[in-house]
Amino acid sequence: MNCEYFGKCGSCTLYDLSYEEQKKFKSDYIKETFDTFGVREFEWRSSKKSHYRSRAEFMIYHEGDNISYAMHRLDKNGKLPIINCPKTDEKIYELMPKLLAYMEKREILRKNLFGIEFLSSKDEILAALLYHKKLEYLWESEAKECAKEFRIKLIGRSKNVKTSLSDDFVREYLDVKEKRYFYNIHEGSFSQPNRGVNEQMIEWITDRISDTKKVDLLELYCGHGNFTIPLSSLFVNVLATEISKSSIYAAKQNATLNAAQNISFVRLSAEELTQAIRGEREFKRLKDIELLSYNFTHVLVDPPRAGLDEVSREFVKKFQYIVYISCSPKTLERDLRELIKTHKIAHFALFDQFPYTQHIESGVILENF
Numbered sequence: 543m544n545c546e547y548f549g550k551c552g553s554c555t556l557y558d559l560s561y562e563e564q565k566k567f568k569s570d571y572i573k574e575t576f577d578t579f580g581v582r583e584f585e586w587r588s589s590k591k592s593h594y595r596s597r598a599e600f601m602i603y604h605e606g607d608n609i610s611y612a613m614h615r616l617d618k619n620g621k622l623p624i625i626n627c628p629k630t631d632e633k634i635y636e637l638m639p640k641l642l643a644y645m646e647k648r649e650i651l652r653k654n655l656f657g658i659e660f661l662s663s664k665d666e667i668l669a670a671l672l673y674h675k676k677l678e679y680l681w682e683s684e685a686k687e688c689a690k691e692f693r694i695k696l697i698g699r700s701k702n703v704k705t706s707l708s709d710d711f712v713r714e715y716l717d718v719k720e721k722r723y724f725y726n727i728h729e730g731s732f733s734q735p736n737r738g739v740n741e742q743m744i745e746w747i748t749d750r751i752s753d754t755k756k757v758d759l760l761e762l763y764c765g766h767g768n769f770t771i772p773l774s775s776l777f778v779n780v781l782a783t784e785i786s787k788s789s790i791y792a793a794k795q796n797a798t799l800n801a802a803q804n805i806s807f808v809r810l811s812a813e814e815l816t817q818a819i820r821g822e823r824e825f826k827r828l829k830d831i832e833l834l835s836y837n838f839t840h841v842l843v844d845p846p847r848a849g850l851d852e853v854s855r856e857f858v859k860k861f862q863y864i865v866y867i868s869c870s871p872k873t874l875e876r877d878l879r880e881l882i883k884t885h886k887i888a889h890f891a892l893f894d895q896f897p898y899t900q901h902i903e904s905g906v907i908l909e910n911f
């Protein structure tokens with residue numbers, strides 16, 4: 543990837559390494575971090591070298607009546623005005639300068655705009671415009687014109703008030719092992735940023751788990767069902783949980799879109815789920831679910847950067863197989879230190895979701911001794 547902002551923009555910290563050098567940098571770091579667990583071989587899944595991000599957020603920089611996108615400077619010395627970002631998917635990349643020029647000419651769209659969040663699927667783009675002002679009727683009619691001009695979905699956000707001019711999601715499909723999965727990906731909820739690598743992550747998990755035909759899967763941190771839906775055909779039943787109300791709403795929609803009838807999605811934090819399964823607490827949200835009827839052998843966790851809390855870490859040890867997707871090698875290392883007391887590491891992969899940065903996504907499959 544070539545970017546005119548390399549060395550100035552804080553978003554790409556490995557800008558001076560070739561892709562092969564980045565791969566070596568990340569692999570060496572992981573080898574060193576996990577050396578004590580005796581894991582020396584890692585599978586590697588590459589990203590596209592540019593236009594790999596299907597979501598991206600930018601600040602808006604104002605100079606008189608002119609606006610540009612902005613990122614934090616690499617030297618941490620304020621904001622860097624930019625016009626474009628080659629990490630974004632081709633549709634966002636093409637839209638960015640045109641949308642900026644359009645809004646610059648329209649005071650009502652431009653004034654008090656402080657950020658834009660783009661979300662794309664293979665066919666659609668949604669842009670959320672973030673304002674420091676109340677959005678009135680006039681803004682709505684200008685924004686509708688803008689959405690029509692660029693054939694995009696537009697949303698306005700102002701002080702916790704959301705003004706939707708259309709759906710607040712994009713329709714996505716993922717192709718994995720000759721099967722197509724459909725998702726509504728909602729603005730404001732978590733979604734994997736690198737579509738191509740996400741498809742490879744799903745493929746990696748489905749290829750590496752086995753003996754699932756007669757057993758059930760428990761998933762914590764399931765989001766909108768990104769992994770749940772492709773994995774559901776491998777298990778008899780799936781219970782998938784997640785803390786976010788909007789993600790669970792989307793997950794249920796996505797199960798319907800894919801005619802996946804053996805999944806129960808329930809809004810429960812990891813901590814609540816643990817309490818429910820141990821019989822320590824009852825939840826109305828579980829009233830239609832017979833927890834004791836499941837034959838769970840596999841647990842899948844994909845927690846935020848903080849990793850697993852102490853109770854969940856102890857809880858997952860009860861399963862024969864643990865599939866752990868992690869966006870933080872540091873907390874993964876902490877959690878594995880505990881999990882290897884009962885499980886051995888069967889597979890370890892690195893998924894390059896974030897080229898040109900130091901971030902590393904890992905996948906580990908553990909099996910009870």
Ligand SMILES: C[S@@+](CC[C@H](N)C(=O)[O-])C[C@H]1O[C@@H](n2cnc3c(N)ncnc32)[C@H](O)[C@@H]1O
Pocket residue numbers: 732733734762763764765766767768769783784785786789810811812813844845846869
């Ligand atoms: C890294 S995302 C993974 C989502 C999903 N697996 C995917 O691939 O899109 C982590 C998810 O955990 C959820 N989450 C955060 N804290 C949680 C908690 N304490 N209990 C359950 N879910 C939580 C977030 O809402 C988010 O959807």
